[in-house]
Amino acid sequence: VERLLAGVDAWHFDTWKLQEATQGHALSSLGFFILQREGLVKRFRLQPVKLARLLRQVECGYQDNPYHNSTHAADVLQTLHVIIHAAQLNVHYLDPLGLLGAYYAAMVHDYAHPGLTGDFLVATSNKLAVRYNDRSPLENHHCAASFALLARPELDAFAPLSKTERGAFRKQVIELVLATDMKQHFSIISHFNTVHRLTSYSQQQAAAALAPSANLARAVSLRPAPG
Numbered sequence: 001v002e003r004l005l006a007g008v009d010a011w012h013f014d015t016w017k018l019q020e021a022t023q024g025h026a027l028s029s030l031g032f033f034i035l036q037r038e039g040l041v042k043r044f045r046l047q048p049v050k051l052a053r054l055l056r057q058v059e060c061g062y063q064d065n066p067y068h069n070s071t072h073a074a075d076v077l078q079t080l081h082v083i084i085h086a087a088q089l090n091v092h093y094l095d096p097l098g099l100l101g102a103y104y105a106a107m108v109h110d111y112a113h114p115g116l117t118g119d120f121l122v123a124t125s126n127k128l129a130v131r132y133n134d135r136s137p138l139e140n141h142h143c144a145a146s147f148a149l150l151a152r153p154e155l156d157a158f159a160p161l162s163k164t165e166r167g168a169f170r171k172q173v174i175e176l177v178l179a180t181d182m183k184q185h186f187s188i189i190s191h192f193n194t195v196h197r198l199t200s201y202s203q204q205q206a207a208a209a210l211a212p213s214a215n216l217a218r219a220v221s222l223r224p225a226p227g
Contacts, residue, residue, distance in 0.1 A: 005033045011082055015075040026074040027062070028055040031107050034081055040100050044160055051157040057149055061112050068113035077106040097161075101169050105176035108146035113138065118181065136181040143177045 004018045008030070019026040032048075032055055035041050041048060062070035080102065084090050090099055114121075114128075118138045121129040128137040147170065150156045161169060179188055 001029060005030065008034065008037075008078060009082060009085065013078050013082075015071055015078060018074065019071045024070075025056070025059060027070040027077070027107060028052065028059045030074050030077055031055045031058075031103070034077070034103060035100070038099065038103075040096060040103070043096050044100065044158070044165075046157050046160060050155070050159075054149065054155045054157040055107070057155055058107055058111060058146065061145065061149075062110065063113060063115060065113060065115040068110045068115060073107055073110055076109060077103065080106045097165055097169060098172060101172035102176060104169075105173045108173070109139075109142060109177050109180050111142045111146040113142065118183075136178055136183070139178045139181045143174050147173075 001018070001021045004014070004021055007013055015026055015030075018030060022029045032052055035046070035051065036048075040046070041051065059070045059073075062068070062073060084094070084099070084102065094102060116126075118129075118136065120126075121137050122134045126137070128141050131137070132140040150158060153159075158166060158169065178184070
């Protein structure tokens with residue numbers, strides 16, 4: 001297990017081998033290892049035993065579906081980890097709390113998945129579709145069910161977070177999990193592109209404002225030397 005976890009930064013990580021080596025506990029093992037190695041356990045004063053207990057409970061909440069199972073969640077977690085560090089998102093976008101939220105969202109993003117599509121739930125008036133008004137019933141369910149675990153004191157590994165930190169953590173996890181609804185894909189990409197185009201434009205404008213104009217530069221170059 002240690003040998004496999006040592007390769008967590010590699011794109012070609014074999015989650016199935018980890019699942020086999022841990023006897024079915026790839027998600028909880030990988031989740032704990034990443035949070036510990038990234039310094040998040042120490043940074044937020046998380047209790048290791050309570051964290052391990054929570055991650056095992058999250059893992060147990062995944063059903064034995066052909067695809068949306070705990071091995072899939074572990075694979076998503078490891079892939080997100082590689083992308084975050086390869087693109088240096090942890091340097092330019094995410095503070096430690098954001099990194100904690102991103103990792104936890106990956107771990108719970110398909111929690112308690114029933115193995116049916118959202119469209120099927122809506123078409124059959126499933127109780128989840130009724131509960132969430134036909135809007136991302138699966139993704140809302142993953143969020144709500146996973147956060148319900150934290151209502152149990154013995155599982156609330158994030159109890160040491162301040163009220164402000166906890167609120168920001170919860171908001172980010174919810175937004176990330178809801179964004180896994182592929183019906184939101186194009187609107188999210190459009191918003192992302194718009195924000196970055198505006199940011200790029202603003203930076204160019206600021207640079208232009210700070211740069212001396214061509215006429216000013218010419219005037220300075222033609223000015224007689226003092227004395």
